[in-house]
Amino acid sequence: MDAITVNHLRRLYKSTDGIIKRTTKEVVAVEDVSFEIRQGELFGLLGPNGAGKTTSVKMLTTLLIPSGGSATILGLDVVKDANKVRPRIGFIFGGERGLYWRLSGLDNLRYFASLYYVDEATSKKRIPELLEIVGLKGREREKVEGYSRGMRQRLHIARALLHDPEVLFLDEPTMGLDPVGARELRTTVKNLQSANKTILLTTHYMFEADALCQRIAVINKGKIVALDTPEKLKENVQDLSVVEVELYGIPQEVIERIKALDFVVEVSIENRDQRQVMQVHTPKGPEAIPVLVEHLNGLRIGRIITREPTLEDAYVRLVGGAEQ
Ligand SMILES: Nc1ncnc2c1ncn2[C@@H]1O[C@H](COP(=O)(O)OP(=O)(O)OP(=O)(O)O)[C@@H](O)[C@H]1O
DSSP states (O other): OEEEEEEEEEEEEEEEEOSSSOEEEEEEEEEEEEEEEETTOEEEEEOOTTSSHHHHHHHHTTSSOOSEEEEEETTEETTTTHHHHGGGEEEEETTOOOOOTTSBHHHHHHHHHHHTTOOHHHHHHHHHHHHHHTTOTTTTTSBGGGSOHHHHHHHHHHHHTTTOOSEEEEESTTTTOOHHHHHHHHHHHHHHHHTTOEEEEEESOHHHHHHHOSEEEEEETTEEEEEEOHHHHHHTTTTOEEEEEEESOOOHHHHHHHHTSTTOOEEEEEEETTEEEEEEEETTGGGGHHHHHHHTTTSOEEEEEEEOOOHHHHHHHHHTGGGO
């Protein structure tokens, strides 16, 4: 049985504009989203800012009512059976507050366990297990105010697992963490999977989805634009090479001209300090370089390299690189 099924889910927000003459407009946050997640699967929902990830997760965790479509968790409808769904899921949202900083990690977990009606014998057994899973064993008696952001985020995960939910939603769990904190959190997520939880993880980062997820759905502007294993997504770009050109300022019209070249499949621009790196996806490989340089005439050019495509490139192609 699938742990999660999502059928044509849709959600609109109404927002009002103006002070004197108020106008209401509708924002389509999630237009049409469908997918299934198998029991025990770690599934990634990947997309740029504003793609509709958080809105989708909020509907699945019963925090928002869908405007259309339907979804089930462990066979239960997220609207009609919301009360039965809630005890069986856990969730954390990136950058979330809601821990008691003056208390130790252990006391936080004890407090939330009693709040969730976890009986004492169970919580005595479960809390040490959770501390182990999230890598906080040995630090549990320290006050949360002295924890790093990564440690707090891992304590949030332990909190979300206190009632032993079968399905876990992690919405951008590494948001705001430094690289070390993010790596430790990814290890925690892997540990959870070995504990046989079904996990839906949302992220901006392709490499994170690649490192953790068995399947990835790419969402853009409220719609799923691809859904596959990381390997299969990569195959979609295997016929291309990527030419990277370092530049110091590139006008939009030059990008448009390069995009229009017949051998160019996609162009994306990445800002790195003062420089910009233009990434041109093309089947021509290094042969494309002279023509590209001709079109960049008059601009200051740094290093030029040709490389194999990565999963990140597959993602850029799916969500349309230069518009981001
Ligand atoms: N409460 C709200 N009222 C009006 N519009 C909203 C509201 N919440 C989200 N939106 C809009 O809905 C769209 C989808 O937002 P959502 O937060 O689901 O995207 P996301 O993929 O999670 O983005 P991010 O990665 O930035 O968190 C965006 O255009 C956003 O501006």
